[in-house]
Amino acid sequence: MTLDHTHDAMLRSWVKEANGHPDFPIQNLPLGVFSPEGGAQRAGVAIGDHILDLTGLLGTDLLQGEAARAAEAAGGGALNALLALGAGPRRALRARLSELLREGAPERDRVAALLHEAAACTLHLPARIGDxxxxxxxxxxxxxxxxxxxxxxxxxxxxxxxxxxxxxxxxxxxxxxxxxxxxxxxxxxxxxxxxxxxxxxxxxxxxxxxxxxxxxxxxxxxxxxxxxxxxxxxxxxxxxxxxxxxxxxxxxxxxxxxxxxxxxxxxxxxxxxxxxxxxxxxxxxxxxxxxxxxxxxxxxxxxxxxxxxxxxxxxxxxxxxxxxxxxxxxxxxxxxxxxxxxxxxxxxxxxxxxxxxxxxxxxxxxxxxxxxxxxxxxxxxxxxxxxxxxxxxxxxxxxxxxxxxxxxxxxxxxxxxxxxxxxxxxxxxxxxxxx
Missing domain, CATH: 3.90.850.10 (Fumarylacetoacetase-like, C-terminal domain)
Structure with a gap:
């Protein structure tokens, strides 16, 4: 449970309302399952008042290695397979998302196209709860x-x-x-x-x-x-x-x-x-x-x-x-x-x-x-x-x-x-x- 650059209090996001957000600044990046209006359930990450479409991000070349493995496991409308992978892939995904969402990220425009306003989305149970x-x-x-x-x-x-x-x-x-x-x-x-x-x-x-x-x-x-x-x-x-x-x-x-x-x-x-x-x-x-x-x-x-x-x-x-x-x-x-x-x-x-x-x-x-x-x-x-x-x-x-x-x-x-x-x-x- 070590601290790294993703916890830096000075880290800012190009998603402007995420900076100082009471719940979802760039230092959080929680995982969930959402559906945009009229769309199917898909994996997402909360950032400010928006949700980053993790499933859509997987369709680009912006995720590689363990981060891509984690995003791929998050498919299918439930995160069970991602949870099963353990800390390694999850941490790799977090680190890469922090890079993509930080202020000055060169990939900003490509990632911005995958953002949804949270207020217009439906949130679901993030995983199938067996017990x-x-x-x-x-x-x-x-x-x-x-x-x-x-x-x-x-x-x-x-x-x-x-x-x-x-x-x-x-x-x-x-x-x-x-x-x-x-x-x-x-x-x-x-x-x-x-x-x-x-x-x-x-x-x-x-x-x-x-x-x-x-x-x-x-x-x-x-x-x-x-x-x-x-x-x-x-x-x-x-x-x-x-x-x-x-x-x-x-x-x-x-x-x-x-x-x-x-x-x-x-x-x-x-x-x-x-x-x-x-x-x-x-x-x-x-x-x-x-x-x-x-x-x-x-x-x-x-x-x-x-x-x-x-x-x-x-x-x-x-x-x-x-x-x-x-x-x-x-x-x-x-x-x-x-x-x-x-x-x-x-x-x-x-x-x-x-x-x-x-x-x-x-x-x-x-x-x-x-x-x-x-x-x-x-x-x-x-x-x-x-x-x-x-x-x-x-x-x-x-x-x-x-x-x-x-x-x-x-x-x-x-x-x-x-x-x-x-x-x-x-x-x-x-x-x-x-x-």
Missing amino acids: YTDFYVGIHHAENIGKQFRPDQPLLPNYKHVPIGYHGRASSIRPSGIPVRRPRGQSKAPDAGMPSFGPSSRLDLELELGVWIGPGNDLGTSIPIGEAQDHVAGYCLLNDWSARDIQAWEYQPLGPFLSKNFASTISPWIVTPEALSPFRIAQPPRSEGDPRPLSYLLDEADQSRGAFDLRLDVLLSTPGLREAGLPPHRISASNARHMYWTVAQMVTHHTSGGCNLQPGDLLGTGTISGPDRDACGSLVEATLGGREPLRLASGEERRFLEDGDEIILQARGVREGFAQIGFGECRAVILGAVA
Whole structure:
């Protein structure tokens, strides 16, 4: 995860709006799949407010060697084959794209012909997601939830020994901008004698990072902690929507089911490990008395550079706010540094029993909340289970999400001496349940 000329804060692009862009300057260059108006799906790279047609670029003589190999693997409307190649070709492609898009590049006119305005394009899932696993590595979220049910022991005994996770539903993952339908399911109020079936009344969000898997491992093998980062192809934002009332009734003894499988929303761009190199930090030290990770989960290099300093925000837009012309309400300002386990530890533990990961698999970190009330990554935390509603500038109140509400997640890396980069928005509006 070394720094090179592609991270230079002084590097500028001839795509003028990319310079100082909050998400997609030339120092980012995330990968995705898009379709221009009336066109087929194709691979692309975000630069400013435009998308560079990577598939079209492959048809020129501007890509050679490993960079061309990477672009060729990105064909077919999904990036799985590119993710499978690993870091070498991906880095070569990044380096060549940086050359082609930098200010003064002699190839400017040829490349400019392959740019599309992002606002006129449709963004798709960047890869075919074979499997999705959601972890629970946000310790402040785990403590906040635990306190509502077990004030004297908010964390279960295994939490600080093992990265907790469960297998989610890949088929219902959608890219940013696709509305989410309120789920129906079975729930039981504490004072009710019998459960009932109907629309969820406690619909919630979850602020997470998504981890895209690159090269996988064979069934029956495992990925050592020192090699785990080689199997990570990139990152995105993830909102793992949750129906808290359905979840409370169904989660024992096997965990969430209908309360989670109805929808998850991701930001559509894969932000590469290379782009995030300036924002890597040491894993925060564990509290005094916390157990040392078992040896298969412990690597000194991972502890020194395996965490991220990324600003994570949750915004809520309601019908009332929009009608009044008011900006979205900020629910949370958190940071990726609040993960108790690193991404490498997640990957290693996932495969430690012989499970085979595959290119395009998606891992969720679990909700990333901070230690303060204004850094809660879910409404069930921010409103103390609905007991203390959010009060909005429009005069509205929110305990949980209502139909017409829209949630926007944002993530940005900000560090002195480096260009700011972001993930793009992860947003969706809530639609009413189908009768």
